[in-house]
Amino acid sequence: xxxxxxxxxxxxxxxxxxxxxxxxxxxxxxxxxxxxxxxxxxxxxxxxxxxxxxxxxxxxxxxxxxxxxxxxxxxxxxxxxxxxxxxxxxxxxxxxxxxxxxxxxxxxxxxxxxx
Amino acid sequence: xxxxxxxxxxxxxxxxxxxxxxxxxxxxxxxxxxxxxxxxxxxxxxxxxxxxxxxxxxxxxxxxxxxxxxxxxxxxxxxxxxxxxxxxxxxxxxxxxxxxxxxxxxxxxxxxxx
Numbered sequence: 496x497x498x499x500x501x502x503x504x505x506x507x508x509x510x511x512x513x514x515x516x517x518x519x520x521x522x523x524x525x526x527x528x529x530x531x532x533x534x535x536x537x538x539x540x541x542x543x544x545x546x547x548x549x550x551x552x553x554x555x556x557x558x559x560x561x562x563x564x565x566x567x568x569x570x571x572x573x574x575x576x577x578x579x580x581x582x583x584x585x586x587x588x589x590x591x592x593x594x595x596x597x598x599x600x601x602x603x604x605x606x607x608x609x610x
Numbered sequence: 611x612x613x614x615x616x617x618x619x620x621x622x623x624x625x626x627x628x629x630x631x632x633x634x635x636x637x638x639x640x641x642x643x644x645x646x647x648x649x650x651x652x653x654x655x656x657x658x659x660x661x662x663x664x665x666x667x668x669x670x671x672x673x674x675x676x677x678x679x680x681x682x683x684x685x686x687x688x689x690x691x692x693x694x695x696x697x698x699x700x701x702x703x704x705x706x707x708x709x710x711x712x713x714x715x716x717x718x719x720x721x722x723x724x
Binding site for chain 1: 646715
């Protein structure tokens with residue numbers, strides 16, 4: 496059983512650029528949730544994808560968007576990067592679109608630095 | 611509004627000592643409550659969760675937590691801390707309509723001295 500994997504692990508961008516982060520969900524999981532963890536803070540829910548559809552969104556602007564593919568992997572895209580977007584981006588997979596056990600399996604994250 | 615408060619930013623204990631990490635929540639309905647641990651270079655890992663039933667919940671690695679509705683608390687405890695328990699601990703509350711949509715506290719960093 497493979498766990499949740501994220502890529503890249505680290506990246507540096509400049510303000511105004513765009514970034515794509517990738518996540519492979521754990522085997523058998525059909526739901527992916529994305530979280531943003533700023534330095535010294537707890538993770539904040541960005542959005543969730545279930546069966547290739549957005550299934551809930553947190554308080555993030557539309558320049559944060561995502562996709563889920565038929566194999567349940569997912570991408571997080573951020574356009575027009577701002578300095579405050581610097582953070583650790585966490586992907587978590589689960590089964591059932593949030594209606595079940597409530598156990599999320601997290602990846603190690605992608606650390607984004609915006610200069 | 612839903613929120614989670616972890617009053618202690620940093621706690622230091624000696625190995626073998628007991629541990630209690632505090633968590634208070636604000637939620638309109640019956641909460642779904644979680645404790646996660648984040649170690650350097652590792653993803654967040656679920657320690658335990660409370661949905662309903664017995665208010666004392668047992669988790670992995672010898673941790674337990676007690677749900678106290680009257681105090682809106684869900685404190686994490688361990689009777690004897692090991693050096694490997696040094697990590698960041700997060701309390702979270704989940705929405706009943708989507709238990710994957712978690713609201714996390716700001717975390718408590720645990721340091722363990724030998």
